Amino acid sequence: MKLSMKNLSNENVIHVNKNGVEYLQFRKLLQYEDKISHCFTLKDLSFGDNLNFYDIKKNVLENYNKITNVLHLDSKNIVRPFQTHTNFVKNVTNEKGIFIEELKDIDGLLTDRKDEILSLTFADCTPIYLYDEKKNIIGNIHSGWKGTLNKIGKLAVEKMIKDYGSNPQDIICCIGPTIRKCHFEVDEDVKDMFYEAFNDINIISLGEIKDGKQKYYIDTVLANINMMRDLGLKNENIIDSKICTVCNCYKIHSYRVDKNFAGRNTSLITIK
Numbered sequence: 001m002k003l004s005m006k007n008l009s010n011e012n013v014i015h016v017n018k019n020g021v022e023y024l025q026f027r028k029l030l031q032y033e034d035k036i037s038h039c040f041t042l043k044d045l046s047f048g049d050n051l052n053f054y055d056i057k058k059n060v061l062e063n064y065n066k067i068t069n070v071l072h073l074d075s076k077n078i079v080r081p082f083q084t085h086t087n088f089v090k091n092v093t094n095e096k097g098i099f100i101e102e103l104k105d106i107d108g109l110l111t112d113r114k115d116e117i118l119s120l121t122f123a124d125c126t127p128i129y130l131y132d133e134k135k136n137i138i139g140n141i142h143s144g145w146k147g148t149l150n151k152i153g154k155l156a157v158e159k160m161i162k163d164y165g166s167n168p169q170d171i172i173c174c175i176g177p178t179i180r181k182c183h184f185e186v187d188e189d190v191k192d193m194f195y196e197a198f199n200d201i202n203i204i205s206l207g208e209i210k211d212g213k214q215k216y217y218i219d220t221v222l223a224n225i226n227m228m229r230d231l232g233l234k235n236e237n238i239i240d241s242k243i244c245t246v247c248n249c250y251k252i253h254s255y256r257v258d259k260n261f262a263g264r265n266t267s268l269i270t271i272k
Helices: 057-070 145-149 152-164 188-198 220-230 255-261
Strands: 013-018 021-026 036-041 078-080 089-091 108-111 117-122 126-132 137-143 171-175 204-210 213-218 238-240 265-271
Touching: 021 057, 036 057, 036 126, 057 265, 089 152, 108 117, 108 152, 117 126, 117 137, 126 152, 126 220, 126 265, 137 145, 137 152, 137 265, 145 152, 145 188, 145 220, 152 171, 152 220, 171 220, 188 204, 188 213, 188 220, 220 238
Parallel strands: 078 117, 089 108, 171 238
Antiparallel strands: 013 021, 021 036, 036 265, 108 137, 117 265, 126 137, 126 171, 204 213
């Protein structure tokens, strides 16, 4: 089998190829497909970053049309913030559009409204999908290493509890493809920040010495999983895609691999 043809499906996610458009979906969230729709796009589509979006806007909008068409959604309902690696989470009411002023410096979106397609973009950072199955609340979170360090996932769940009355035991958390411990190599300063934030040696592994500097590997996925457990989410409702963006860079956009030439994947979730 050629690498380009490899299917990324596993026990937690399914790799779909529909009308030539490839994307991933969580098996757990598909149990609620009568209420919500979601996906994580792959490398055949790209959605632009903060710097190049307006240069490639036509292509990005075409790609939004492609993915929303196969999901039977309307791309006019896309809600996409201007992400800047913050830990700010916003409740979406009737906002629609890409990079609108109300969504500047926002990296997490929550809503209880139908037909608001929450869209965030990624190239190694951690996508977190949230769904309250009882109250029908959705969340879409961009948790890069800075976002994880500043616990945006925790803040999002706390906001669901405070603003929407969610019970943590009803919340499903799905962690999408991201750079994993096998490739998230950092220097001692970043290692120290993670240890100070989480006080958990289990998320840190010793790496090699390179150019006289000790390297470390950080497990941001485990950090996010532990946050969700501490908030009261059930273990069976914390779902890990188990997919590394760097290991699968032939299928998924990765900034660590492609640097400034990297495209962007998008995570979508909406209430029908």
